[in-house]
Amino acid sequence: MSAYAATDDHDHNYINWEKGFWSWWMSIDHKRIGLMYLGTMLMFFAIGGFFALLVRIELFTPGETIMGAADYNTAFTLHGVVMIFLFIVPGIPATLGNFLLPLMIGAKDVAFPRLNRLSYWLYVLSGGVAVLAIVFRLDTGWTFYAPYSVQNSTAVVAATTAAFLGGFASILTGVNFLVTIHNMRAPGMHWGRLPLFVWTLYATAILQVVATPVIGITLLLLILENVFGLGVFDPDLGGDPVLFEHMFWFYSHPVVYIMILPAMGIVSEIIPVFSRKPIFGYRAIVYASVGIAAISFLVWGHHMFVAGMANLTRYIFSFLTFFVAVPTAVKVFNWISTLYKGSVTWDSPMLYALSFVFLFLIAGCTGIHLATLSTDAHYHDTYFVVAHFHYTIQGGAVIGLLGGLHFWFSKMFGRMYNEKLAKVGWLFLFIGFNGAFLPMFILGMEGMPRRYFDYPVEFTTLHQMATIGAFVNGLGYLFVFGNLGYAVFRGKKAGTNPYESLSLEWQTPSPPAHDNWETIPIVTDWTYGYGKPEDDESHAGH
Amino acid sequence: MFDLFTSMPEQAATWSADVDWLNDLITNLSVFFTVTLTGAMIYLGVKYRKKSEDQEVAYITHNAMLETVWTVVPTIICAVMFVYGIISYKEMRTPPSSAIEINVDAYSWRWDFTYPGGKKSTNTLVVPLGQPIRLIMTSHDVIHSFFIPAMRVKEDVYQGNYSYLWFEPIKLGEFHIFCAEYCGLQHSAMIGKVKVVTQEEYEDYLVDRKAGDAPQLSPAEAGKVLYTEKTCNTCHSLDGSQTLGPSFKGLFASKERKLADGTVVPIDENYIRESILQPQAKMVEGFSPIMPAFEGQLSEEDIANLIAYLKTL
Numbered sequence: 001m002s003a004y005a006a007t008d009d010h011d012h013n014y015i016n017w018e019k020g021f022w023s024w025w026m027s028i029d030h031k032r033i034g035l036m037y038l039g040t041m042l043m044f045f046a047i048g049g050f051f052a053l054l055v056r057i058e059l060f061t062p063g064e065t066i067m068g069a070a071d072y073n074t075a076f077t078l079h080g081v082v083m084i085f086l087f088i089v090p091g092i093p094a095t096l097g098n099f100l101l102p103l104m105i106g107a108k109d110v111a112f113p114r115l116n117r118l119s120y121w122l123y124v125l126s127g128g129v130a131v132l133a134i135v136f137r138l139d140t141g142w143t144f145y146a147p148y149s150v151q152n153s154t155a156v157v158a159a160t161t162a163a164f165l166g167g168f169a170s171i172l173t174g175v176n177f178l179v180t181i182h183n184m185r186a187p188g189m190h191w192g193r194l195p196l197f198v199w200t201l202y203a204t205a206i207l208q209v210v211a212t213p214v215i216g217i218t219l220l221l222l223i224l225e226n227v228f229g230l231g232v233f234d235p236d237l238g239g240d241p242v243l244f245e246h247m248f249w250f251y252s253h254p255v256v257y258i259m260i261l262p263a264m265g266i267v268s269e270i271i272p273v274f275s276r277k278p279i280f281g282y283r284a285i286v287y288a289s290v291g292i293a294a295i296s297f298l299v300w301g302h303h304m305f306v307a308g309m310a311n312l313t314r315y316i317f318s319f320l321t322f323f324v325a326v327p328t329a330v331k332v333f334n335w336i337s338t339l340y341k342g343s344v345t346w347d348s349p350m351l352y353a354l355s356f357v358f359l360f361l362i363a364g365c366t367g368i369h370l371a372t373l374s375t376d377a378h379y380h381d382t383y384f385v386v387a388h389f390h391y392t393i394q395g396g397a398v399i400g401l402l403g404g405l406h407f408w409f410s411k412m413f414g415r416m417y418n419e420k421l422a423k424v425g426w427l428f429l430f431i432g433f434n435g436a437f438l439p440m441f442i443l444g445m446e447g448m449p450r451r452y453f454d455y456p457v458e459f460t461t462l463h464q465m466a467t468i469g470a471f472v473n474g475l476g477y478l479f480v481f482g483n484l485g486y487a488v489f490r491g492k493k494a495g496t497n498p499y500e501s502l503s504l505e506w507q508t509p510s511p512p513a514h515d516n517w518e519t520i521p522i523v524t525d526w527t528y529g530y531g532k533p534e535d536d537e538s539h540a541g542h
Numbered sequence: 543m544f545d546l547f548t549s550m551p552e553q554a555a556t557w558s559a560d561v562d563w564l565n566d567l568i569t570n571l572s573v574f575f576t577v578t579l580t581g582a583m584i585y586l587g588v589k590y591r592k593k594s595e596d597q598e599v600a601y602i603t604h605n606a607m608l609e610t611v612w613t614v615v616p617t618i619i620c621a622v623m624f625v626y627g628i629i630s631y632k633e634m635r636t637p638p639s640s641a642i643e644i645n646v647d648a649y650s651w652r653w654d655f656t657y658p659g660g661k662k663s664t665n666t667l668v669v670p671l672g673q674p675i676r677l678i679m680t681s682h683d684v685i686h687s688f689f690i691p692a693m694r695v696k697e698d699v700y701q702g703n704y705s706y707l708w709f710e711p712i713k714l715g716e717f718h719i720f721c722a723e724y725c726g727l728q729h730s731a732m733i734g735k736v737k738v739v740t741q742e743e744y745e746d747y748l749v750d751r752k753a754g755d756a757p758q759l760s761p762a763e764a765g766k767v768l769y770t771e772k773t774c775n776t777c778h779s780l781d782g783s784q785t786l787g788p789s790f791k792g793l794f795a796s797k798e799r800k801l802a803d804g805t806v807v808p809i810d811e812n813y814i815r816e817s818i819l820q821p822q823a824k825m826v827e828g829f830s831p832i833m834p835a836f837e838g839q840l841s842e843e844d845i846a847n848l849i850a851y852l853k854t855l
């Protein structure tokens with residue numbers, strides 16, 4: 001790589017550049033916005049986690065354990081709404097994406113810094129409105145299926161308004177990233193050299209911009225239906241409830257990839273650095289990422305295999321769904337092959353990246369059970385589905401986020417966490433997570449439907465295992481965030497590039513200066529040239 | 543098949559074993575791939591762990607051959623699974639014409655069943671062993687979903703139209719019915735059971751009535767009364783002669799209807815339902831739009847009864 005002209009002035013960085021609440025709130029610095037997003041999101045993660053544990057305690061025994069059916073329904077709904085709309089939808093792009101994208105492509109900021117700030121403000125507003133949904137006790141499930149959601153006005157209007165605002169925040173991030181990646185790459189950073197994390201942010205941004213308006217319209221119609229009795233979805237008013245399902249899943253399927261693609265990007269960054277090897281099959285991973293994004297628009301019907309659709313429609317959606325499995329499998333093969341003949345260190349970011357691969361394998365394989373029509377007829381709306389999507393979202397997106405947080409922690413804060421404790425925290429998470437969700441696959445096989453307050457006694461043991469697992473999982477999170485939180489203030493000072501990464505963001509000081517670069521760097525090689533022989537002439541990924 | 547990893551419920555329907563076979567196949571392949579790939583990952587990670595500062599690493603960026611293979615192989619596996627899935631599913635979606643038809647009415651939070659003879663029951667569905675059963679289901683409020691784990695069947699139930707499901711029980715006994723679509727406060731209490739009994743017990747059950755009960759009309763008989771009461775007979779004939787509207791002779795036997803706009807639609811409960819409630823939505827070829835819409839004038843039960851009657855013609 002070439003000479004990087006970063007500000008060498010270690011006393012001045014983006015954190016101490018200006019002080020006080022307003023300097024943060026009004027900041028248009030992508031790094032500060034990323035950090036504020038992270039802080040707010042983790043707060044909602046804690047709230048969502050709290051509801052999850054309430055749900056798990058209630059399910060410890062059949063019948064009433066600590067709360068009645070009404071409270072239970074509220075708890076599982078709020079768990080879903082908070083986790084989906086306030087935590088994982090902004091997710092990796094809004095936090096690590098915001099922080100890293102300009103650094104990784106050698107830009108001073110995103111294309112529209114003020115739009116970026118507006119995105120954060122909308123997100124905070126959305127969180128504020130969502131609190132109303134908590135107060136008014138939303139109980140529709142995060143899916144808001146009509147006509148049930150047309151009979152529960154106040155809370156539904158609050159929650160959908162919140163999701164609507166959050167959708168805007170998400171669109172703004174997406175637009176911003178698309179323009180940034182197209183126009184703000186440093187000289188020499190052409191498409192074939194782009195870090196894979198940036199590629200996945202790019203694919204994600206397309207989804208955010210194209211799919212999110214559809215959920216916006218859907219939720220707006222639902223709000224109008226609740227407030228003015230517009231008859232779009234409620235059969236009593238002449239509407240069609242299946243239309244709601246179509247519109248809802250047209251967004252909510254791609255959104256799964258908004259959550260998971262950037263996590264795949266993170267894994268693709270971590271594995272090469274900790275193997276000291278170029279990522280295997282760079283091109284294939286790029287194509288797979290964009291391919292997954294494209295196919296993800298065509299498979300929403302797999303959420304509706306038992307929703308009265310015509311047979312032919314079911315066949316087509318099943319067929320298309322199988323195709324998402326292929327690019328996903330390709331990525332797994334690429335990650336694993338990257339280790340071959342490398343020099344592998346098992347530091348905590350690597351532990352997360354490799355456990356991501358394992359958990360995502362389980363998530364992907366159980367997706368086949370659900371894509372196959374005759375088995376899905378049994379599994380649909382059972383705990384099997386609950387387990388499957390927690391393996392993708394928690395085992396995938398959240399584990400990916402945590403891997404990224406550990407990996408780039410020293411870049412963000414200029415300090416290092418305690419590595420031993422980080423490994424212990426990971427172990428708790430890993431054991432707790434599998435302990436909580438593996439039993440749910442079996443529950444689903446046995447026919448236990450989801451969203452059940454009460455259940456036949458034969459399911460008790462498995463539910464109790466899941467509850468215990470969930471608590472270990474929760475303990476893991478406390479441990480991990482305790483360790484990281486402590487390190488933000490007290491951690492050992494870290495150097496600029498402790499893992500000797502070749503990627504651009506590591507060439508800035510830790511923490512980076514307010515405006516990233518004094519002069520924009522010039523890029524002469526691709527990001528993954530680890531162990532590259534002197535005489536190798538190629539300067540882009542294959 | 544090797545089924546260490548499954549715990550599917552009892553196999554109570556003709557196809558339960560087939561579905562489980564496919565399920566086992568997918569599960570075993572999943573376990574195989576997860577274990578091998580994770581194993582390979584750990585093996586490589588340990589074998590090539592960093593042993594010295596200046597450890598030799600190979601600069602390998604890609605391998606076209608290898609990458610083609612591992613794109614093509616999963617594609618083939620997926621295609622095979624898809625086809626297997628379709629084959630077993632096709633049967634689940636094609637009820638034999640000899641099936642016993644039972645109407646299911648979903649309410650928050652109970653299931654009502656109406657048998658061919660007019661007998662009704664709530665939350666307990668009694669069916670005879672070895673007979674195909676076809677359920678014609680509708681909801682009276684929010685979405686519910688009718689799920690019998692032992693039969694491996696599930697279908698959502700909506701207000702305003704019919705969804706269908708069929709199965710053939712091969713095992714005597716009682717099996718869970720669950721509501722699988724979240725429907726509010728008592729969603730988890732919306733459970734019932736399927737009671738599979740012998741043919742004789744089933745027949746006894748259908749005629750079993752408390753002494754003093756008024757004699758019961760079957761849905762078809764009740765539909766026949768409605769047919770003249772609601773003046774359907776003024777425009778429709780039963781003998782094949784064309785009057786103002788199409789004749790109902792052999793209606794269900796004709797299977798398909800050609801519409802005025804040239805499309806052909808299957809004649810099923812949903813088509814008849816729509817033709818009665820909103821006759822102009824799908825116009826039969828060669829007729830004028832004179833049939834009054836009966837939307838709001840017939841109860842769900844009336845509609846079901848009329849359909850049951852039309853089926854007998």
Ligand SMILES: [Cu+2]
Pocket residue numbers: 252253256300302303
């Ligand atoms: Cu999906």
Ligand SMILES: [Cu+2]
Pocket residue numbers: 685686687721722723724725726728729730732
């Ligand atoms: Cu229900």
